[in-house]
Every structure is written in structure tokens, then in C-alpha cells.
Amino acid sequence: MNFLLVASFPDSLITFRGHLIDKLLKKGMNVHVAVPGLNPDTAVYEYLSAKGVEIHDIPLSRTGVNPFKDFLLFICLCRLILTTRPDVIFCYTIKPIIYGSLAAWLMRVPRRYALITGLGYAFTGELQGVRKFLSVIIRQLYWFSLYGVDKVFFQNKDDEKLFKDLKIMSSKKQSVVINGSGVDVEAFAQTPLPKPIQFLLIARLLGDKGVREYAAAAAIIKEKRPDIVFKLAGWIDSNPNAISQNELDEWTNSGVIDYLGRLDDVQPAIAACSVYVLPSYREGIPRTVLEAMAMGRAIITTDAPGCRETVIDGKNGFLIPVRSVKSLVIAMQKFIDDESLVAKMGSVSRQIAENKYDVHKINAVMLKEMNI
Numbered sequence: 383m384n385f386l387l388v389a390s391f392p393d394s395l396i397t398f399r400g401h402l403i404d405k406l407l408k409k410g411m412n413v414h415v416a417v418p419g420l421n422p423d424t425a426v427y428e429y430l431s432a433k434g435v436e437i438h439d440i441p442l443s444r445t446g447v448n449p450f451k452d453f454l455l456f457i458c459l460c461r462l463i464l465t466t467r468p469d470v471i472f473c474y475t476i477k478p479i480i481y482g483s484l485a486a487w488l489m490r491v492p493r494r495y496a497l498i499t500g501l502g503y504a505f506t507g508e509l510q511g512v513r514k515f516l517s518v519i520i521r522q523l524y525w526f527s528l529y530g531v532d533k534v535f536f537q538n539k540d541d542e543k544l545f546k547d548l549k550i551m552s553s554k555k556q557s558v559v560i561n562g563s564g565v566d567v568e569a570f571a572q573t574p575l576p577k578p579i580q581f582l583l584i585a586r587l588l589g590d591k592g593v594r595e596y597a598a599a600a601a602i603i604k605e606k607r608p609d610i611v612f613k614l615a616g617w618i619d620s621n622p623n624a625i626s627q628n629e630l631d632e633w634t635n636s637g638v639i640d641y642l643g644r645l646d647d648v649q650p651a652i653a654a655c656s657v658y659v660l661p662s663y664r665e666g667i668p669r670t671v672l673e674a675m676a677m678g679r680a681i682i683t684t685d686a687p688g689c690r691e692t693v694i695d696g697k698n699g700f701l702i703p704v705r706s707v708k709s710l711v712i713a714m715q716k717f718i719d720d721e722s723l724v725a726k727m728g729s730v731s732r733q734i735a736e737n738k739y740d741v742h743k744i745n746a747v748m749l750k751e752m753n754i
Contacts, residue, residue: 385411385754386468386491388459388482390444390475392420396429398499398563398669399474402745407433409754414466416459416482418442438462442477444620452481459485470752474499476520480527487530495752496528497535498545499563500666500688505544524550531555533751537562537666540687558751561691562667564741565676572678572732573653575724579717580611582655584648584670585662587618587625592661592684592704594625599710601638603718608637610718615642615651652677656724657717663704665689667739676735680727682713698730 385406389395395403395415406413414436420427421439430437440462442455459482463471473482474497486494505517524545528534533556536542542559545551581600585591593614600612614633618624633639645651648670652658658674658681665688671681675692681699683689695701700716702709717723 383411383469384414384466386414386416386463386466386471388416388440388471388473388478390418390442390478392417392424392426394475395420396426401564401566401741402748403430403433403435405745405749406754407435409749411754412436414438414468416440416462416478418444436466438466442481444475444477452477456481456485460489463489463491469493470754471495472497472752476524480520480523483527483531487527493752494531495533495535496531497537498541498666499537501541501544501664505664521548521550528555533558535560535748535751538688538691541666544687558747560744560747561739562672562688562744563669564744565669565672565735565739566741567676567736567739570649570652570673570676570735572676572728575656575678575728576654577656577721578609578611579656579721579724580613580654581657581659581714582613582615582651582674583659583661584615584645584651585660586621587614587616587630588621589623589625590663591616592663594629595661595705595707595710596659597629597633597639598707599714600633601636602707602711603714604638607718611640612638613640613642613651613655615645615648617644648673649677652679655679656721657682657699657714659683659710659714660689661702661704661710662686662689667691672735672739675731675739678728678732680717680724681731682710692734694730694734698727698734 416438418440440458468491470493471486471491472495473479479496483496528551536559539559542557546553583596587593634641652674658679660668660671660683664686667688671692681693683693684704685701686704693699693701700713702713
């Protein structure tokens with residue numbers, strides 16, 4: 383059988399789907415991946431090709447709405463399906479789902495699946511002006527593409543409910559909620575906690591990730607406790623909601639934020655932190671939170687879809703309201719005032735990661751639902 387996986391970001395093929403690809407290969411499937419910008423001289427290309435994965439470059443731009451470019455992407459995917467003749471197609475993230483699923487339906491791919499990993503800026507924050515217009519367009523495109531999908535996977539119940547409430551997806555459409563992309567609990571082993579206390583946020587530098595709230599809370603705490611360290615890792619994305627370079631420079635130059643840049647390997651950064659923070663406005667299930675949990679870190683995150691699933695409030699961390707700098711400061715201060723919470727809650731995080739978010743358990747559910 384031929385399996386075609388369509389993605390928008392090369393690194394995600396290993397980071398988020400690496401174990402799934404391995405499982406498909408072990409089952410004797412011919413695995414094809416379609417992704418933009420995966421050149422033969424990259425480590426990801428070498429890694430996948432060494433496993434026998436067939437790699438196809440597609441003209442996909444993750445951000446921006448250019449009808450001509452998106453039409454070329456759609457035509458490219460139709461041609462790719464004609465040449466690879468997949469028995470199963472699996473698409474995740476917005477553009478692969480929209481154009482990959484439409485192409486698969488038009489070209490009569492026998493089995494078609496989509497994974498909603500998060501809703502992005504078109505579904506979060508105040509929808510006004512261009513953002514509101516884009517939201518309407520994206521919802522309509524989702525409706526058309528999901529119409530021809532056999533089954534839709536969601537990473538939390540809130541996203542599934544929203545799609546049905548907004549009638550983006552028919553209530554009769556088969557859907558399954560899984561526990562995120564999972565984490566390899568063996569690779570992300572529990573590590574000793576550092577002293578003194580350090581906080582860490584890893585994310586694309588977007589407003590919707592709560593980066594501004596994190597920096598504001600850090601500034602407040604540092605006024606009284608300049609010894610407390612607040613680290614930030616990630617990169618400025620070509621997204622309408624991106625943090626500006628000037629903002630980032632102001633935080634780092636003032637000493638509020640210790641900026642780590644973009645990390646190829648997040649494990650050393652997580653190992654060096656005491657508490658992991660993600661004040662995001664909405665997620666699928668945040669992968670970095672799962673990685674921090676697997677490594678035995680307490681979590682501060684928002685009581686928002688996707689985020690709230692990872693924390694039992696008061697057990698392995700604290701849930702705070704979205705956009706609330708005050709609540710974030712209070713949660714951080716609890717760990718500063720009582721450092722025993724760091725180890726106690728971190729241990730619970732590890733247990734939850736093992737029981738609920740093991741990537742092998744999640745992939746087993748997905749493969750079963752796809753009849754593979």
C-alpha cells in the first residue's frame with residue numbers, strides 16, 4: 383500500500399510524525415511525504431531517505447493568502463497523487479488539509495484523513511479587518527476540504543466541538559479526539575532540577591503564544607527578584623501576529639529575558655529549567671509542554687483549549703486565564719515562594735506524560751482508526 387503524508391514544515395516530519403512514519407514502514411507500507419523546502423542537502427532529507435521514504439517537494443507557503451500560488455499548490459498535489467497513486471492520504475496543518483484533502487477527493491484517493499493540530503490566528507483573538515476576512519475564507523475552505531475526508535482527527539474536544547458548532551464539519555462526519563502528537567517518554571527522560579529557579583518558554587514568537595504576557599510577568603518579578611531567570615526560545619515567524627524584532631531586542635537588552643534563539647534540540651533547555659511556561663491563547667495539544675512534562679517539569683499554562691488538557695490544576699502545575707499577566711505573576715510567585723512545589727509537581731507531570739501522552743499509545747490509536 384502507498385501512504386502519502388502532506389505537511390507544511392519539514393522538521394515536523396521527524397519531530398511530530400517520525401514515530402508514525404517508522405510504524406508505517408514496519409507495516410510494509412510505501413511511505414511518501416510531500417512538504418515544501420526539503421532539499422537533498424538537509425539533515426531531515428537524509429534521515430528520511432535513509433529509511434526508504436519517498437520525498438516530494440511542493441510549492442507551499444505556510445503563511446499568506448495568494449490565490450495564484452495556492453492554486454499552483456493544488457495542481458501540484460493533484461499531479462503528485464496521479465504519479466504516486468496513494469491508497470491512503472494523511473494531511474495536517476491548514477494548507478495541507480485544505481488543498482491536500484481537496485486534491486485527494488478530486489483524484490479519488492480511496493482513504494482520506496485529516497489531523498487538526500491547532501486552529502491558529504484565524505480562530506483566536508479579536509477577529510477584525512483583514513483577520514476577520516481571512517477567518518471567514520479559511521473556515522469556508524475547511525468546510526469544502528473536510529467534506530471529502532473519511533475521518534478527522536482532533537487533538538482536543540474543544541476544537542472538535544467548535545468545528546461542529548460553526549458547521550465547518552458535519553455532525554455526522556466521523557471524528558476522533560487523540561491526546562496530541564504525543565512524546566517519546568524514553569527519549570525525553572526525567573532529569574535533575576536546577577537551582578536557583580528558572581522559567582522557560584519555547585514557542586514561535588507570536589502574540590497568540592502568550593509571549594508578551596510572559597515578558598511582562600518576567601519584568602514585574604525581576605523588579606523584586608532580579609536573580610530569577612526567564613528564558614525564551616523560538617523564532618520570529620512570518621505571521622500577522624508575530625512579535626517584532628524591536629520588542630524582542632527591548633526584552634533582551636533590558637535583561638528581562640534571556641533569549642536562546644531557535645533550538646534544534648530543546649532537551650538541554652528544558653533540563654536547565656525548573657518550571658515550563660506556555661501562556662498560549664489556544665493550542666491543539668502543545669508539544670513542548672508534553673516534552674517538559676516527560677522531563678519532570680512543573681507547568682504553568684492557560685485554561686484554554688489544548689492547554690488545559692495537560693495540567694491538573696494544583697497537581698502538576700497551575701492553570702491561569704488567557705491574557706492575564708497578573709495571574710501569571712501569581713503562579714510564578716508560588717514556585718518562587720515554595721520551591722518544593724517544583725519537584726513535587728514535576729514528578730506528577732512525568733506520571734501524566736507516561737500514562738496519557740506516550741507517542742506509541744497515540745499512534746496505535748490513529749493507526750487503528752485508519753484501519754492500518
